[in-house]
Each structure stands twice: as C-alpha cells, then as structure tokens.
Amino acid sequence: MKKILFLLLPASLLVTESAFSQVTEKEASKFFAPKGNHRSPFKGETEACLTSVNLQFKLASREYIEKRGAGNIISWAFLEGIDEQLMQEIANEYYVRLAAKLKENGIGLSEEYRESDSYKKLVEKNSDRNREVFKKNWGVSRILTANEAPYIEYPVGMMGPHSSLGNDLKKPVGQVFITIDFAEFVLKISQSARDIQGITTTKSKSTLIPRIRIEGVSQGAKMRGDGSYALFTGRNWGYTNAIMPNDKALHSDLGYALETQASKGMPETMKRFKSNVAGDMAAIFSGGLVGNGRATGEFTYTVKADPALYKKAVLDALDNFNTYLVAYINSNR
Numbered sequence: 001m002k003k004i005l006f007l008l009l010p011a012s013l014l015v016t017e018s019a020f021s022q023v024t025e026k027e028a029s030k031f032f033a034p035k036g037n038h039r040s041p042f043k044g045e046t047e048a049c050l051t052s053v054n055l056q057f058k059l060a061s062r063e064y065i066e067k068r069g070a071g072n073i074i075s076w077a078f079l080e081g082i083d084e085q086l087m088q089e090i091a092n093e094y095y096v097r098l099a100a101k102l103k104e105n106g107i108g109l110s111e112e113y114r115e116s117d118s119y120k121k122l123v124e125k126n127s128d129r130n131r132e133v134f135k136k137n138w139g140v141s142r143i144l145t146a147n148e149a150p151y152i153e154y155p156v157g158m159m160g161p162h163s164s165l166g167n168d169l170k171k172p173v174g175q176v177f178i179t180i181d182f183a184e185f186v187l188k189i190s191q192s193a194r195d196i197q198g199i200t201t202t203k204s205k206s207t208l209i210p211r212i213r214i215e216g217v218s219q220g221a222k223m224r225g226d227g228s229y230a231l232f233t234g235r236n237w238g239y240t241n242a243i244m245p246n247d248k249a250l251h252s253d254l255g256y257a258l259e260t261q262a263s264k265g266m267p268e269t270m271k272r273f274k275s276n277v278a279g280d281m282a283a284i285f286s287g288g289l290v291g292n293g294r295a296t297g298e299f300t301y302t303v304k305a306d307p308a309l310y311k312k313a314v315l316d317a318l319d320n321f322n323t324y325l326v327a328y329i330n331s332n333r
Contacts, residue, residue, distance in 0.1 A: 023323050025331035031248060031324050033217075036241040037332045041172040041234020044333070046106055048172040048232070049113040051122065051165070052145055052152035053098065055091045055318075056133070056179040056225070057082070060140035063185035074298060075206050076139075077183040078267045081258070081305040087144045090311055094318050095146035098176070101322045105330060113173055118165035123150045125161070133225060138218075141179070143225070153177070154231045166233030172240065174232035177225065178321060179215040180314055182256075183208055183303060206299035210257035212313040214321050216244035230325055242328045250324070252317040256309040263300035 023031075042048070059079050066072035099109050113119045129151050131143040145151045152175050154162040166173040186207040217227030229243040244250075 023327045025327050028324050028327035029331050031244070032328055033241075033243040033245050036243060036328075037239070039234070039236050039238030040332045041166060041232055041238040041240055042107075042329050042333045045171055045234070047108050047110050048102065048174070049110050049169065050095070050098070050174055050176065051113055051119060052149055052175040053091070053095050053147075054143055054145050054151055054175070054177045055087070055094060056141045056143045056177065057087050057090075058139050058141045058179065058181045061181055061183045061185075062137065062139045063187060064137070065187045065189065067189040067191070071189055071202055071204065073187045073189060073204050073206060075185050075187060075208070075300070076263075077185070077208055077301040077303055078263065079182045079303050079305060080267060081307055082310060083307075084142065084144070086307050086311060087142060088148070090314050091144040091146045093311075093315060094178075097315065097319060098322055098325075101326050102329075105326050107329070110171070112169060112171075113165060116165055116168060118161040118168060121161040122152050122154075122165070126150060126152045129153065139181075153225065154233075162231075163233045163237055163239075166239075167235055167237055170235045172232040172234045174230055174240075176230045178228040178318065179226070180317065181213050181215050182210065182305070182310075183301070184211050184213065185209075208260060208299075208301045208303075210255070210260055210303050212252040212254070212256060212310075212317045214244070214250040214317050216246045216248045218246045228321065240329065240332050242325050250317055250320045252313040252320070254309070254313040254316050256305050256313040257303050258306050259304040261302055261304075263302045267302060 059082070061077045061079075062075070064072065064074045102109065127150075131151060133141045133143065143151060154160075154175050162173075162175075186209070188205045189202060190205075191202045214228050217229060227244055227246065229241065231242075232240045234240070
C-alpha cells in the first residue's frame with residue numbers, strides 16, 4: 001500500500017522576514033566545514049576577485065530510502081515553468097547581490113584576474129565542463145554562470161593555477177558554486193507485526209514539499225559540481241574555503257509553486273537527458289524498480305512554478321547563503 005501527500009502552502013502565507021538576517025561570525029564558522037581557512041587570505045584585504053559564480057538549478061530531484069526487511073521507496077519530482085533565460089537572470093542578479101554584500105563589509109570586487117596567465121589556464125582546463133548534469137542517485141540539473149562567464153571549478157588541493165592566481169595577485173581570488181533544489185521529500189515505510197497467519201503488512205508514504213533550498217556537499221571533499229561552496233586562494237598560498245556539509249541546508253520561506261500533482265509519465269522536458277535518468281524513470285513507470293513484494297514505493301511528482309515567485313524565492317535563499325558566507329569571511333579577517 002502506498003500513499004501520496006502534497007503539502008502546498010499559499011505564497012501569501014509564506015512571506016516572512018528572513019530568519020538569517022543576523023548571523024554571528026561564530027555561527028558562520030560552525031555552519032561551514034571545519035579547517036576551511038589557512039593563512040587567512042582575507043586578513044586586512046579590501047579587494048577580492050570572483051572568477052566564476054555558478055548556480056546549479058535542479059530540474060529533477062530524487063530521493064530514496066530503504067528499510068531492512070520492509071522494502072524501499074524512490075521518489076522523483078520534476079520542475080516545470082522555468083527556462084534557461086530565467087535561470088541566467090537569477091545568476092546575474094545573484095552576482096550583483098553578492099558584490100553588494102561584500103562591499104557593505106568593506107570588500108570591493110576587482111577584475112584584475114582577467115589578464116592573468118593563471119586565469120587563462122583555469123579557463124582552458126575547464127573548457128570541456130558539462131553544464132547539464134544527470135545522476136541516477138541525485139537528479140537532473142542545469143548550471144548557469146553569472147554574466148555568462150566561463151564555468152570554472154577549482155581543483156581539489158592547494159597547488160595549481162587557482163593557487164598561483166591568488167598568490168600572484170596578492171588578494172583573495174575565488175569561485176562560487178551553489179546547488180538550488182526545489183523540493184523536499186518525506187519518505188516513510190511502516191511495517192505491522194505478523195498476524196496469526198504470519199502475514200506482515202507494509203505501507204509506504206511519500207510527502208512532497210515544494211520549497212527552495214540550498215544544498216550542502218554530499219560527496220565529502222570531492223565537490224566539483226556537488227553541493228554548495230565558495231573557494232578562495234590568496235597571498236602566501238593561503239585559502240579560505242566555505243564548504244556547506246551535507247547535514248546543512250538553507251531554505252526560503254517564500255512560496256513559488258502554482259500546482260503540484262502526481263506524474264503519469266516523464267515530462268517531455270526530461271526526455272532529452274541520457275539513459276542514466278531515463279532508465280530509472282522507465283523502471284518506475286513499468287513498476288519494476290522497487291516492486292519486490294514488500295513496500296513498493298514508487299512516487300513521481302510534477303511541480304509547476306510561477307516564474308516570478310520562483311525567482312524571488314531562489315534569490316531569498318541565496319541572500320541567506322551570502323549572509324553566512326560574508327560572516328565566515330569576516331571571521332577570518
């Protein structure tokens with residue numbers, strides 16, 4: 001037996017003042033992963049560079065749980081009503097807001113890095129990076145870079161053109177990557193005690209909450225397109241890495257969804273993605289993925305977004321991220 005529940009709150013009831021308007025430096029230090037600062041590249045600095053500010057917009061989101069002896073549940077949600085033009089607008093606006101937040105705290109942004117050989121090497125090394133991401137255990141996304149700049153990921157480790165860039169310019173030089181999800185799942189499997197005939201009944205339940213949230217890194221130190229982080233290098237090979245761990249998330253309380261409903265098939269917008277996702281979805285709709293005689297939990301949803309409300313909610317969540325990020329930077333100045 002399975003049960004589907006939607007939780008959709010009207011936007012008019014969700015417009016509240018941000019709970020993140022005041023974040024202390026101590027709170028910010030605890031929010032991000034430990035040991036993220038070495039030789040404090042922001043110490044005493046009034047200028048910094050941002051080489052690449054990237055937003056990863058999830059267009060399909062997946063959640064899975066398994067209960068030993070009872071079964072498992074898989075749920076997919078698909079986002080509709082959003083196009084690439086809107087995502088680019090959000091990325092551009094986010095850059096403006098981040099620059100303004102830094103300036104409020106005494107840090108101006110410079111484009112001095114553009115003429116650096118190290119920056120050109122970074123662009124070259126990242127030239128083949130894919131902006132469409134599809135992972136069977138995670139979802140489907142599209143990556144947009146603010147101001148249509150090159151999509152750059154700093155490599156894991158201290159050495160490389162990214163480190164040389166900060167050291168040569170004698171100021172913090174960084175890149176930002178933020179993952180934006182549009183849904184939260186609450187999945188439950190319950191199992192009754194055996195009756196006198198020795199039969200056990202299992203039930204599965206899926207609840208979908210349309211909600212904008214910033215996701216933390218789920219693959220440890222791997223990053224590079226996973227979760228949310230800001231990585232800076234500076235003079236004397238110093239670095240400041242603000243990495244959201246997987247047990248952290250930031251939300252917006254602003255509603256954006258016009259409609260949420262159970263899906264009867266994969267939306268046309270998803271069919272262009274490769275079999276990594278398509279195969280998973282085909283299995284769901286054929287009833288063969290988790291139908292194991294126990295808790296067969298196969299749930300799919302479509303969330304229809306209002307573009308203007310979606311943009312407002314995403315920028316609200318990103319403002320919350322900026323509040324933590326700048327407080328963390330200040331804690332290392």
